[in-house]
Amino acid sequence: MESTDRQILALLSADGRMSYTDIGKATGLSTSAAQQRVRRLEQRGLITGYHASLSAEALGHPLTAFVETKAFDPADDDKAARLLEAMPEVVSCWSVAGDASYVVLVQVANTAELDALLSRIRGQAKMDTTTTVVLTTHFRDRTLVAPSDA
Amino acid sequence: MESTDRQILALLSADGRMSYTDIGKATGLSTSAAQQRVRRLEQRGLITGYHASLSAEALGHPLTAFVETKAFDPADDDKAARLLEAMPEVVSCWSVAGDASYVVLVQVANTAELDALLSRIRGQAKMDTTTTVVLTTHFRDRTLVAPSDA
DNA sequence: CCTGAAAACACATGTCA
């Protein structure tokens, strides 16, 4: 991958609705050349999609927390991902090495809702939980577009 | 906020490059009405931006990990956010309540790079680290567009 | 990677309820 492509990735990370014309202007390409590059970046899987970022605060979910979970019975561990996915408050979900099975990031309205969610995780998913409340989100999903080639 | 607006948020979360014409078709609005709604959602801060999602794997950073950090000296805690932000491997950074000061999500090429990064965090930022390697990312930044009004 | 032209789209303005 080359410098122009990396530049395009940086531009589209910053503004996912940028027009091909503007991408062309910024990179010294014609509109159609820019479009072709973008299409190739999509096809090669470097760009996986475009998304509007929504404000959890403005949507009424100002409270963010990490919840580490661990199934009481290790046999239930596989179902857990699906159960967690079914909970709308759970916005991200990772399997991790180490003590916990899953780490999830949740967005809720207040502590009462957090409490209710944790009960549901314990009850439905039969998992132990360890919760860490987020005080400030300094940055999120910042994009790394300096590094290696592809 | 009303049902149409929530629908628009869901559409733009799923496809951030959707045209106003298509949004209109999907919601039963005219192109210009759809455009107006979107503009208002942006102005009211519900939509904070549009971004291309890049594949960390395709970019050569297949290894994801959480790093909990805590400054040796609590007085250094404020500087830490800036130091962490200066490290390109750190893609997300949260301040948290509890034992750690910060939780960061990092994306690196391999364990050697992770090792080097942790050394830098300890050395530069003067922080203790506790690292949890991610095995699978089940989903990330899934959007919550059912909930409350605004 | 570029040119060029047709189709689709964006967006401002004006109108109506």
Added chain:
DNA sequence: TGACATGTGTTTTCAGG
């Protein structure tokens, strides 16, 4: 205030080279 119609300028898209 919210939806829509229309007109103008852009952008997209698909020929071609």
